[in-house]
Amino acid sequence: MRPVLFGNKENDFSCVCDDVFYVLTEAQSSTSPNIPYRLLEYAAAGLRAMVDSEQLLYGRSRVYFPIPKLYVLQVGLEAKDDRRPVKVQYDMRLSESYLSANEKYGGRAPEPDLDAIVHVYDFRMTLRNCAEITCATCAGYFFEGAGQKT
Numbered sequence: 001m002r003p004v005l006f007g008n009k010e011n012d013f014s015c016v017c018d019d020v021f022y023v024l025t026e027a028q029s030s031t032s033p034n035i036p037y038r039l040l041e042y043a044a045a046g047l048r049a050m051v052d053s054e055q056l057l058y059g060r061s062r063v064y065f066p067i068p069k070l071y072v073l074q075v076g077l078e079a080k081d082d083r084r085p086v087k088v089q090y091d092m093r094l095s096e097s098y099l100s101a102n103e104k105y106g107g108r109a110p111e112p113d114l115d116a117i118v119h120v121y122d123f124r125m126t127l128r129n130c131a132e133i134t135c136a137t138c139a140g141y142f143f144e145g146a147g148q149k150t
Contacts (some may be wrong), residue, residue: 014046021046021066027071030066031122038096044111074122086121092118 003084013024023042027035047065051057072092074085100109 014042016066019066021068023068024071024072024073026093030076031074033092033097035072035120036070036092036118039072039118040094043068043070045118056107065124070116070118072118072120074120074124076124085124088122090120090122092120 008133012026015022021043023039023046025035025042027090034036047068050065051063056063094114095112098112
């Protein structure tokens with residue numbers, strides 16, 4: 001599969017399946033709190049590309065879109081155990097990046113009308129974790145048949 005270009009932006013993979021528009025990107029070991037905004041841009045550009053013409057978009061008839069689902073696969077190596085994820089699956093929200101209006105409005109801060117939820121699957125690990133997994137796999141492979149006659 002090849003990356004999909006949206007203007008000058010590129011994401012790793014997006015497709016429509018059963019009326020769901022999946023936007024998937026892969027991130028290396030360093031996490032970014034800006035991922036929800038980036039994936040919102042990808043999703044908006046992908047949905048916009050599905051509109052055949054300006055007349056449809058600004059016409060009287062409703063334009064229907066597939067349901068957007070945003071995913072990130074977080075992979076790579078971390079130098080220290082304390083940088084590894086606490087959970088493998090968690091969500092990030094665009095609304096977590098909005099400026100706080102609580103100080104200005106007290107407990108009556110307005111709710112945002114726009115949010116993007118990104119489902120993150122975080123598989124980062126340290127070199128020690130990789131070695132433990134590799135050694136356990138190799139040990140099972142090399143010693144599984146030990147003592148058997150062929």
